[in-house]
Amino acid sequence: MLRLEAVDAGYGPVRVLRSVSFDVAAGEVHCLLGRNGAGKTTALRAIMGLLPLASGRIRFGGAEIGRLPPHRVPRLGIGYVPQGRRLFAELTVAQNLEIGRMARGAPARAVAAALDLFPRLADRLGQRAGTLSGGEQQMLAMARALCLEPRLLLLDEPTEGLQPSMIRAIRDAVAELKARGVGVLLVEQRIDAVLALADRATFLENGRCLGTLTAAELQAAPDLLRQRLGV
Amino acid sequence: MRAAGLHLGLVGLLLAAHFVLPAYHHGVLARVMVLAAYATGYNLLFGYTGLLSLGHAMFFAAGMYGAGLGVRFLALDPGLALLAGVAAGALLGLAVGLLALRTAGVAFMIVTLMFAQATHLGILLAGRWTRGDEGFVLQGPERVVLGLDLGDAAIRYLAAWALFSAVLLLVLRLVSLPAGRVLVAIRENEERARLLGYDTRAHKLRAVVLSAAIAAAAGAAYALLFGYVGATFASVQYSILPLLWVLLGGAGTVIGPFLGTLLMFYLIDTASGLTPAYMLVAGLALVLLTLFAPQGLAGEVRRRLAPWLP
Numbered sequence: 001m002l003r004l005e006a007v008d009a010g011y012g013p014v015r016v017l018r019s020v021s022f023d024v025a026a027g028e029v030h031c032l033l034g035r036n037g038a039g040k041t042t043a044l045r046a047i048m049g050l051l052p053l054a055s056g057r058i059r060f061g062g063a064e065i066g067r068l069p070p071h072r073v074p075r076l077g078i079g080y081v082p083q084g085r086r087l088f089a090e091l092t093v094a095q096n097l098e099i100g101r102m103a104r105g106a107p108a109r110a111v112a113a114a115l116d117l118f119p120r121l122a123d124r125l126g127q128r129a130g131t132l133s134g135g136e137q138q139m140l141a142m143a144r145a146l147c148l149e150p151r152l153l154l155l156d157e158p159t160e161g162l163q164p165s166m167i168r169a170i171r172d173a174v175a176e177l178k179a180r181g182v183g184v185l186l187v188e189q190r191i192d193a194v195l196a197l198a199d200r201a202t203f204l205e206n207g208r209c210l211g212t213l214t215a216a217e218l219q220a221a222p223d224l225l226r227q228r229l230g231v
Numbered sequence: 232m233r234a235a236g237l238h239l240g241l242v243g244l245l246l247a248a249h250f251v252l253p254a255y256h257h258g259v260l261a262r263v264m265v266l267a268a269y270a271t272g273y274n275l276l277f278g279y280t281g282l283l284s285l286g287h288a289m290f291f292a293a294g295m296y297g298a299g300l301g302v303r304f305l306a307l308d309p310g311l312a313l314l315a316g317v318a319a320g321a322l323l324g325l326a327v328g329l330l331a332l333r334t335a336g337v338a339f340m341i342v343t344l345m346f347a348q349a350t351h352l353g354i355l356l357a358g359r360w361t362r363g364d365e366g367f368v369l370q371g372p373e374r375v376v377l378g379l380d381l382g383d384a385a386i387r388y389l390a391a392w393a394l395f396s397a398v399l400l401l402v403l404r405l406v407s408l409p410a411g412r413v414l415v416a417i418r419e420n421e422e423r424a425r426l427l428g429y430d431t432r433a434h435k436l437r438a439v440v441l442s443a444a445i446a447a448a449a450g451a452a453y454a455l456l457f458g459y460v461g462a463t464f465a466s467v468q469y470s471i472l473p474l475l476w477v478l479l480g481g482a483g484t485v486i487g488p489f490l491g492t493l494l495m496f497y498l499i500d501t502a503s504g505l506t507p508a509y510m511l512v513a514g515l516a517l518v519l520l521t522l523f524a525p526q527g528l529a530g531e532v533r534r535r536l537a538p539w540l541p
């Protein structure tokens with residue numbers, strides 16, 4: 001569904017990604033792993049069109065998307081939940097969800113489907129997003145991206161700084177998305193989360209791709225995982 | 232529902248004021264309503280979209296000169312002159328928006344300020360038609376529409392009321408629509424809005440054009456109702472004033488610009504009757520209000536009492 005082919009990208013003259021290649025299949029949870037500064041977030045930003053590609057190609061559903069303006073990428077069916085959530089704090093929960101739904105003209109049932117995954121939000125529809133707890137904000141950020149009815153969801157460290165009950169809720173939601181056939185590209189630092197969710201994982205180091213392992217290979221080599229994540 | 236009731240209540244109150252206010256305050260309120268329409272248009276861009284323009288006087292002046300020159304040289308009747316003024320402001324807004332929106336933040340402020348200065352200088356340089364700094368007066372017969380003399384105090388008040396009411400209710404409707412929420416989303420986090428699939432530049436351009444058109448409508452109405460077209464209204468002072476009115480009343484609230492304009496008008500009016508250093512008094516009051524009500528009057532009401540206030 002998503003394929004990066006020898007992608008070089010960075011910030012101005014600073015090249016962060018060097019010949020990065022991997023792919024994500026429909027209904028697959030694919031983890032992007034690496035230490036801080038390895039280029040994981042940069043890879044997500046490049047996919048979303050926020051960084052110009054110096055070379056290489058990014059294809060989604062067979063179409064080249066690597067040089068599209070950022071607002072065109074989500075309309076193709078790619079949702080993105082960046083680190084730090086970045087909600088519209090002054091808008092209510094319902095308005096945040098509606099903004100997400102309208103962007104791609106998704107039907108009203110998209111909001112209901114997103115709330116099914118995070119029923120806790122249904123009780124807070126009239127509350128301003130900025131007043132939610134950290135876990136609820138993360139849920140809202142994911143729910144808002146799901147209102148696009150994406151075929152692929154990019155999640156950048158969604159469980160960072162959350163309490164265990166919230167982490168469980170987020171993980172359950174990712175598992176449910178997979179069951180619904182939505183592909184997930186997940187940047188995650190927690191080994192337990194990776195082992196529990198990932199179908200495959202690609203390792204990045206200093207902006208280069210070190211390789212991709214399957215879930216079975218990951219389960220068989222937890223030490224390698226620790227070493228590569230630096231935990 | 233509560234929001235609609237409140238704003239319709241204000242519209243009704245202003246209409247009722249026409250019948251009870253003494254002549255002086257009647258005249259002041261007519262002027263305040265026209266300028267509050269200008270501030271409401273400014274607030275659409277600054278308060279809702281998060282774009283701080285320091286050049287909105289160019290749009291007010293575009294409306295004023297579009298209408299005034301139309302009456303003077305093309306013998307347009309005031310109705311058509313108003314439309315000509317709005318069209319002039321909207322076209323200028325489109326041109327300025329296309330260029331200025333290539334920048335953001337401080338650069339946007341500077342670019343809009345430069346365009347406004349260029350417009351001001353252009354008015355002064357075109358003195359053959361605009362009469363430069365001196366400006367020109369629209370004579371009584373030039374301000375008659377459908378047999379109604381816009382110079383008549385009652386007609387002038389009702390015309391100002393109609394303009395302000397239309398602008399207030401238009402903006403109230405707009406901010407309650409999805410398109411209005413997208414503007415707020417852009418103000419809150421433009422990159423996030425873009426990553427949800429919104430062409431934020433196109434939305435911002437529409438906001439600039441609409442804001443400019445409203446400012447121009449106010450400028451055109453000012454010329455037609457008060458009978459004077461002058462370059463002062465294109466100066467930087469008239470770009471700063473709507474910012475102050477909006478900050479005072481509450482940026483990002485529909486009713487705030489009216490409250491700010493009204494308060495500032497009477498503050499300066501009262502202070503000037505007490506001391507020649509009246510701007511010092513006005514400045515002190517502004518400092519106090521900024522310290523104790525940093526979100527402006529309506530913003531504080533929304534924060535403390537009425538979170539539903541749009």
